Amino acid sequence: MTSTQARTTVAELAGAPGPFVSLYLDTSGQVPDTAQQVELRWRAARRQLATAGAPEDLLDTIESFTERAHPGGDTLVVIADAERVRLVRQLPQPPAAEFVAYGPVPHLLPLLRWEQRQLPVLVVATDRVGADIVALQPDGADLTETVAGDTMHITRSHPGGWSQRRFQQRAEDRWEANATLVAGRLAELVDEVRPRAVVVTGDVRAVQFLRDKSSSRVADLLHEVQGPYDTTDAAVDQAADVLRRLAEADVAAVIDAFRRERGQADRATGGISDTLNTLARHQVDTLLLVDEPRLLARPAYAGPKPDQVGATVGALTALGVDEPVQAPVGDVATWAALATGARVIAVPAELADQVPDGIGAILRYTT
Structure with missing residues (x-):
């Protein structure tokens, strides 16, 4: 053991x-x-x-x-x-x-429901000298690092007279140069971590410089959080709300795609029998399961291989299974989806009316 x-x-x-x-x-x-x-x-x-x-x-x-x-x-x-x-x-x-x-099959949907909300994110607390960056990853392999630029002439002075403008310009130039360093390292981390978002906070001017110096692929990921979030710890807490909204938007996009394909009578199906049949044929790209225990506990049948699934004993007999076992449809469908490389989406119970009978699929292809 x-x-x-x-x-x-x-x-x-x-x-x-x-x-x-x-x-x-x-x-x-x-x-x-x-x-x-x-x-x-x-x-x-x-x-x-x-x-x-x-x-x-x-x-x-x-x-x-x-x-x-x-x-x-x-x-x-x-x-x-x-x-x-x-x-x-x-x-x-x-x-x-x-x-x-x-x-006969594991109960995985609660874990998958939690994991679909765990999106990789970079959290940046920046100031005029540089930035602290934290990479939060679903596998728990978090990374923290500091990017520090040149602090020479970083503090604005007020000497008065003709020299004031020169000192201020030096400070602006140095802030901008430091933002360029941060943006460069941030681009490297975006390639490495593949975050769903980059949550940035800190000095307003430094944040603007960072946005200006970032490439479009990084800038498109930036979410600025307002308020006293001048440390990464505080910004990490705020990042949770950003990721929650993004995860909800991801689920909404899947539901929209499901409804669109069903409306076209094209690459989508719903209901226990049809969905399990497409899982058995390895047709499913994305499985949708409404996260409501009453719906997921309805009976289905499985064979010794995870893609041997069906709504009835007869469906399993047709797949060559002599002794089908009964198990909750949510577990049977999830197990088959994972075995065939399909994505599994837990749909919140309040959106149950969007998925008829609580189970459906977006298909890779139609027969």
């Missing part, structure tokens, strides 16, 4: 043999006995998993993660197959609802 704490991506789970443990354990709390509360929650989850048939040695391995889960985050996510732990995450927010299961 082995465990892994490597940053395995959700997509890398595709094709792993089942059955699977799916655990979303609430590890939140500030009270002194939070660790004891987490232990009690895990004990209840362990009993449920053992009753469902999960191996005891696997549960022992998972327990080692639960013992140190608090205060590492507010949700401990563990996905394991029958042999080993495949993925471990600590999420910063408590789960909407705790979840524990041992079944």
Whole structure:
């Protein structure tokens, strides 16, 4: 029995043999006995998993993660197959609802829903000397660096008379030169990190110089935040709102594309049966699932391979599966999408009317 704490991506789970443990354990709390509360929650989850048939040695391995889960985050996510732990995450927010299961396919949508909001971003706090830059990346590999320019003549003086204008111009020239240095390094980091946004704050004049000196591909990513955000720590907090709005816009764009393709009777389909059929044929480019437990819990069927999916036992028989297993449609569809290289989008429950029956797909091609 082995465990892994490597940053395995959700997509890398595709094709792993089942059955699977799916655990979303609430590890939140500030009270002194939070660790004891987490232990009690895990004990209840362990009993449920053992009753469902999960191996005891696997549960022992998972327990080692639960013992140190608090205060590492507010949700401990563990996905394991029958042999080993495949993925471990600590999420910063408590789960909407705790979840524990041992079944033929893993429960991945809550994790994917969280990940679709974790966009890479560069945060820049700039002044007339240079800038502090923080790169925040979904895989946790954050980077911080300082770009410092020439400070000579950087402070405006007021000597009066004919020399005042000369001193001011020297200061302006130096600020501009420093902004050029920052813009150059920022362009390199944009190529390296591929951020969804560059959130910039600091001295108003320095921000303007930075915008003027940035190439169009960088300038198009700039989001200036107003207020007393003269440090990267404060700007990082503000960046969360920028990224939230961008993530919501990304989902809205997918929904618009889905509606447009359905309106043209072209590259989109909806409903359990049709969507699962297109997943089985590897046609799906983007899977849309409405994040509403009642809809996602409806039954579907799967075979030993993740692309063997269907709405009925007969659909699986037609795929050559002798003994189909029943599982929630949300899990079956997600698992098939990942196995066939499709993107999965969790659609907020308040937009359920945009996706008939709560499940749909934008297709790569039509037959």
